[in-house]
Amino acid sequence: MxxxxxxxxxxxxxxxxxxxxxxxxxxxxxxxxxxxxxxxxxxxxxxxxxxxxxxxxxxxxxxxxxxxxxxxxxxxxxxxxxxxxxxxxxxxxxxxxxxxxxxxxxxxxxxxxxxxxxxxxxxxxxxxxxxxxxxxxxxxxxxxxxxxxxxxxxxxxxxxxxxxxxxxxxxxxxxxxxxxxxxxxxxxxxxxxxxxxxxGVNRAETPAPVLFGMLPDPFPMSSLRMLYEHILGVPLDRGNFRRQFLEVIDLGPLVALPIFQRGVPHRAGQLFTFDHRGWERWSHAGGDIASTGALDSRQPAAEDATLAP
CATH class of the missing domain: 3.90.79.10 (Nucleoside Triphosphate Pyrophosphohydrolase)
Structure with missing residues (x-):
């Protein structure tokens, strides 16, 4: 040629x-x-x-x-x-x-x-x-x-x-x-x-999940679930999604915040944020074990929990 x-x-x-x-x-x-x-x-x-x-x-x-x-x-x-x-x-x-x-x-x-x-x-x-x-x-x-x-x-x-x-x-x-x-x-x-x-190739840093660049920060759990539903065109069971969400929080990449939605026409949901340092620790560990470090230990409320007075 x-x-x-x-x-x-x-x-x-x-x-x-x-x-x-x-x-x-x-x-x-x-x-x-x-x-x-x-x-x-x-x-x-x-x-x-x-x-x-x-x-x-x-x-x-x-x-x-x-x-x-x-x-x-x-x-x-x-x-x-x-x-x-x-x-x-x-x-x-x-x-x-x-x-x-x-x-x-x-x-x-x-x-x-x-x-x-x-x-x-x-x-x-x-x-x-x-x-x-x-x-x-x-x-x-x-x-x-x-x-x-x-x-x-x-x-x-x-x-x-x-x-x-x-x-x-x-x-x-x-x-x-x-x-x-x-x-x-x-x-x-x-x-x-x-x-x-x-x-013998050194793998580059694992990039953060692309969907978190599309969500507001912080975001409610329901926003992430509905984004998956919109992209995939299938409904996701709320209970199963919440259980999987809780497991990811325990591993470190997501952090539950002590704040809730405001000014919404439905019951306010708890807000979460993506933790880049937690993601790096988790990815370096191969995604198999929980990350160590000072993470928020609060357990998230239900997907649409009402803010207690």
Missing amino acids: DAHRHTIVLDGPDAPHESAPRASARVERTSQETACFPIETITPVFRLVGAKISVGLVPDPAGNFVLPAILLGERDDPKCASESAAQQVAAAREIVRIKHAGVSMRDDRVPLSRSLAVVSFAVAKPQLAEQPRSGSGAYFPLEQLPPLSDSDRQLLGIAFGAFLDEVLGDALTRRLLPRGVLHRKTDGFDGRSPLASRI
Whole structure:
């Protein structure tokens, strides 16, 4: 494929702000505000080799193993490029699925000084036994990876994380696994798979739940329940929701406040707040144990409790 340098426009902090009537006008950028990066498609291929989940790697000109990659040309289809990258280590008939995983910058790709990596992952049919490694590519168990560059480990971590999301989000998996296992493995914290730690990627801080950015602070319990109902389109049992809510308060991310709603046409409900420090402690603990620290020990009243005089 022909290499092509795609132009990405970066808006700096000193970029001029346009007034509303001119918001659609084109703003010319200086050369300092425009950066050109080659775009690569990276497609790790996961398959069972014997009884171990393995990933396909290819040798670079120096003889080091790297992830399968294709430099994207100006007229290349990214989907076709992902397929071509995967076919460096697996025949087309062996590939079961290819799915997008994420995008990341990389700085150590020779001969490119810096490139934008579009990461996908592929799943291939199993190999009953390990095959002899050839010059065109080889499979390595995730527990026994050869030396990889930091960026390759980061991109492999992105691909494996997306693979885990696909596995744990599958309807059949969610029917077969115990609920306790599903809760621990789908919370988004560390410890979802020991194979992820073998890849050697340090997981970033777990972001706070997005819905709490949409709620007022503080908020009544009913607001959160109704937001879930509105998004999911299904009614939630108030009693069950309240019991689950109480458990989360005990773990630390939510704090019950000694104040209630005012000026509402219904019975005033107790107010709560999202505790970012409690969330960090809980996420660092893997979501399995209660956080320690000075949290409000008040038990929340019913969802629509009347403020006592």
